Amino acid sequence: MAAKSLEQIVSLCKRRGFIFPGSEIYGGLQGTFDYGPLGVELKNNLKRLWWRHNVYERDDMEGIETALLTNRYVLRYSGHEKGFTDPLIDNKTTKKRYRFDHLLKEQTNEVLDAVAAAFGIARPDDMDLFVDALLADTKKSQTALMAAKVIDAQDGKPGDWTEPRTFNLMFKTQVGPVADDESFAYLRPETAQGMFINFKNVLDSTNRKLPFGIAQQGKSFRNEITPRNFIFRVRELEQMEIEYFVRPEDAERIHDEWITDHVDWWVEEVGLSRENLKLFSHVKLAHYSRRTVDILYNFPTLGFDELEGIANRTDWDLGSHSRDQANLPLSANTAQMALKNEHSTEKLTYFDDAAKKHIVPFVVEPAAGVDRGVLAALCEAYDEELLPNGETRVVLRLKPALAPIKVAVLPLAKNKPDIVAYAKSVKRTLLASGEMRAVYDDSAAIGKLYRRQDEVGTPFCITVDYDTLGLGKDGDTSLKDTVTVRERDSMLQERVPVEDLLAYLRDRLK
Ligand code: GAP
Secondary structure (H helix, E strand, O other): OOOOOHHHHHHHHHHHOOEEEOOHHHOOOOOOEEEOHHHHHHHHHHHHHHHHHHHHOOOOEEEOOOOOEEOHHHHHHOOHHHHOEEEEEEEOOOOOEEEHHHHHHOOOHHHHHHHHHHHOOOOOOOHHHHHHHHHOOHHHHHHHHHHOOOEEOOOOEEOOEOOOEEEEOOEEEEOOOOOOOOOEEEEOOOOHHHHHHOHHHHHHHHOOOOOEEEEEEEEEEOOOOOOEOOOOEOOEEEEEEEEEEEOHHHHHHHHHHHHHHHHHHHHHOOOOOHHHEEEEEOOOOOOOOOEEEEEEEEEOOOEEEEEEEEEEEEOHHHHHOOOOHHHOOOOHHHHHHOOOOOOOOOOOOEEEOOOOEEEOOEEEEEEEEHHHHHHHHHHHHEEEEEOOOOOEEEEEOOOOOOOOOOEEEEEOOOOOHHHHHHHHHHHHHHHHOOOOOEEEOOOOOHHHHHHHHHHOOOOEEEEEOOHHHOOOHHHOOOOOOEEEEEEOOOOOEEEEEHHHHHHHHHHHOO
């Protein structure tokens, strides 16, 4: 069973130290979150799994880490200065601000049909196309919204709406001590551009042949109009992105291969159930995309929403960041739509040995959100189990590879120095293997310690007791140097010799 509401996850995250609101003691900073002691482990484990699957286990990938501060020209020629916008709208009465498409999604079909009729169009099925149509004449849209009595969920009444308008989501920051119009840089809105502008550096330093890819994980910044739904939509986010460079004629096939591969990865390695995932093909495409397919996850409270987008970006990025574009073999869309580049010093091309000419590779881009991945993993793993004694056990059934703590070593009695010393030495031995995070905990009675570890997803608890010391009942020494191992999901317990413990756990933590 997965979580039923986002509230359950928010509460667990705060209670057990996974995720806290950013700048909390000063009233918070909307759209920012801090990852706590367990959250940082979970997030790092997710990123590690992704890196291993996408970089180490393939023979055609390189990793990279590029700067967050970005020269404005990178984001001018990428198209972000002009087009990286969201539509917003305000209710003059409630003073509430909405993302225009989100406001429309909350309306009934009757209201939406009335908006379209008042605007004078047939309503497109796709919401992005509908919003685009309405943005073509914002004054007329305002009149249509008022005539159709578009409701503000804040007070449940028809709003007194402003004209919808677009808003650029990029954060600017001053670079150097003197603030003037020219001395700013952008905080990158996606990790992708760092990989495109380093295409030549990576190609020349690794001698890669097509197809090959570059992977990157890291922070991006978006001044979201209405950050909400916990870590689902934040202003400071983390991404895991791949730019996979291919021959143009191979792009469609390779695009499909990445979609299949990544759906399988979310299921097999992250543990999301296949029924909670579905694909969505965008009808309205970004300026750079020939086809974009999103992997949606069925988040509690939110329903199906985007976890990862996988786009065929064509030659847009390499073409638009190149100098001397007129002399490059670009696709029609890029040749027509890309800004004439007056600042780049490079031609981002690839020399095709067989054809003896330069080509501009196409790019297939799987782009996932780390925060949304963490959220999906938590939602999927969350379970409330009714026990025979009538108590409810909260258990996080995380895949062992994702669990923040792999093993908790617990002494049966914390006031018995020999038991404590033995338990601490077991913990040290497990940790010394370098294979798992083990913790020692004696802060409560054993039953309570089990519950706490269940709630944070620890797959195994190990208890050291009198039997371990060879001090069993009636002088029984048969269990000397063995410990009780309790498995999280089944709660079954097994007696395991200490000398076999590492191998026992290694087998089960895979
Ligand atoms: N380079 C392409 C790109 O950035 P995107 O669909 O805008 O594509 C990729 O972002 C992923 O980043 C999304 O699928 C989502 O998981 C995550 N993401 C985007 N905006 C986000 C936000 N404001 N908060 C949290 N995650 C976000």
